[in-house]
Amino acid sequence: xxxxxxxxxxxxxxxxxxxxxxxxxxxxxxxxxxxxxxxxxxxxxxxxxxxxxxxxxxxxxxxxxxxxxxxxxxxxxxxxxxxxxxxxxxxxxxxxxxxxxxxx
Numbered sequence: 001x002x003x004x005x006x007x008x009x010x011x012x013x014x015x016x017x018x019x020x021x022x023x024x025x026x027x028x029x030x031x032x033x034x035x036x037x038x039x040x041x042x043x044x045x046x047x048x049x050x051x052x053x054x055x056x057x058x059x060x061x062x063x064x065x066x067x068x069x070x071x072x073x074x075x076x077x078x079x080x081x082x083x084x085x086x087x088x089x090x091x092x093x094x095x096x097x098x099x100x101x102x103x104x
Contacts (some may be wrong), residue, residue: 021085028092036068 039046043057052060079087 025088028088036065039064 039061043054043061046052046057047054075087075091
């Protein structure tokens with residue numbers, strides 16, 4: 001049996017095939033964390049662009065974080081019942097539709 005470079009590369013790629021879900025979930029997690037922490041530094045820009053007060057902007061951010069926190073337990077229960085992969089894929093789909101809806 002040959003152990004040439006091509007065979008080793010194919011074996012290495014096969015060993016990485018199981019990590020595609022891990023990479024996807026890691027990217028989604030990074031994006032969620034990035035978006036969560038990206039808004040506060042932009043508050044002064046939002047205030048001038050949208051002519052809102054500091055209180056209004058704080059209330060909107062608080063509402064977003066409250067919904068985020070409130071969905072932790074139901075999504076965990078759904079993941080236990082339906083499976084983690086299904087819940088993550090559905091959640092990513094809902095987030096994508098929501099992001100597209102905001103841009104319209």
